[in-house]
Amino acid sequence: MATNKNAMMRYMVLDNCFRNIGRRYFIQDLIDACNRQLHEIDPNSKGISRRQILDDITFMESSEGWSIELTRHRDGKRVYYRYEDPSFSINNMPLNEVEVNQLKTAVEILSQFKGMPQFEWIHELLPKLNQGMSSANEQYTIIDFDNNQYLKGIEHLGFLHNAIYYKKVLKFKYQPFESEAPFDVILHPYFLKQYNSRWFLFGFNPATNRYDWNLALDRMVAIQETEDAYKLNDRINWTDYFDDIIGVTKPIDSKTEAIVLHFPERTGRYVESKPIHGSQKAKWISANTLEVELDLIINFEFERLMLSYGESVKVVQPIFLQERLVQKFKLALEQYRLD
Structure with a gap:
């Protein structure tokens, strides 16, 4: 099958032309x-x-x-198709072999998204697609996404997706790591976001009047729908x-900072x-040092990211971030001091 993006469009147009008995389509007419x-x-x-x-x-x-089955009818020196x-x-x-293989590839990719009831049909469809395919064309998984199917809370994903879609207000029993109960x-609920292999639900929290309150799915103990009127975002x-x-x-009243890092x-x-x-601008200021400029909000995740680089990054500015990380490295070093 032709691989350019407009191939199927052309096949549909040609199909309409070939079955139109009210007009003669010569090659230029098809073009x-x-x-x-x-x-x-x-x-x-x-x-x-x-x-x-x-x-x-x-x-x-x-x-x-x-x-x-296409016939080529002569009209003088020209030929029309029907x-x-x-x-x-x-x-x-029915689907031809190329189309079946393309569909199988798409289905195998979608099948990796666990926890979504919308995709449960995929596991039933794959065996049907395999029927009638020769063993020589047997397909094996050749792509894998970073997806932890054993992640705690992932079983809530489909329910939460439906709650957003159908605009249902939810009541959670929620237990952060630092809470005893x-x-x-x-x-x-408005939006689901995955970061660092964890899922988060964003929405409006009436208690705080914030529209971007987020809850980690793995800290949700129980969920139930309420009869409250849904507040649109x-x-x-x-x-x-x-x-x-x-x-x-995203901390309250936060603003972006000009950050300079050396690697x-x-x-x-x-x-x-x-x-x-996405704001990154980088240049080599020497053969051994890459200078990176960023323009973003400094939050918990960014600090953790900088700490993960250890000795392989130097924060040049802002100074307050440099001092904060130095203090954290000092505290980390205390963990390894021998008595």
Whole structure:
């Protein structure tokens, strides 16, 4: 099957042309029909070539395509194309082998998202897709996402997703790590976010009047729906909310800080290839030192990230962050002092 992104669009257009007995479609007519559809999708498109259309027809006639039965009718020196059976359409054909393999790949990727009831059908669909496929085409998993299916609280994921979708107010029994007993929290759920292999639920908390209150799924002891009226989110655009932070914590009245970091050569190469944050600007100020500039809110997660680099990072500014990390390193060193 042709791999360019507009291939299926062309096949659909050609299919409509081939079964239209009210008009004769010559090769230029087929090109024009595809180009009209393509320009609706992409006004800047340069159009489809004659060779591309001929290749598309060859594919549609092949066993890898739909094995269409196409007749070529002569009209003088020109040829127009039409299905032998005008009632035929590729839309009525079963999936071909290429399409089945493409669908299997997509399904296998989706199957890695555990805990979502919306995806439970996937595990039933895979055996059906395998039916009729030769053993030579047997597929094995060739991609794996960082996904901990044994993560505590992941069983709540589907329920919470539905609560957001159907706008249900929830009551939680919630127990943070530092709390000895669970307590009640009311939340109007808006958004689910994964960070560092943990899931967090964001929403409106009436007790604090905050629209970005978040709860970790692994600290949820119990959940139940309430009959409270759901308060719509008219404050936060979740697409932009996380742009100026790392992780999920955004302190009240926080503002971004200009941060300068120095990394030695080996770590610098790593940070250069995998930026810490979208605001990152990096330059080598010497053969052995990468200077990184960031513009973000300094939160708990960012401090933890800096601590994880150990001796492989130096905070140049802001000074208050430098001093805070120095103090934490001193406390860490105390843990290893021998009596």
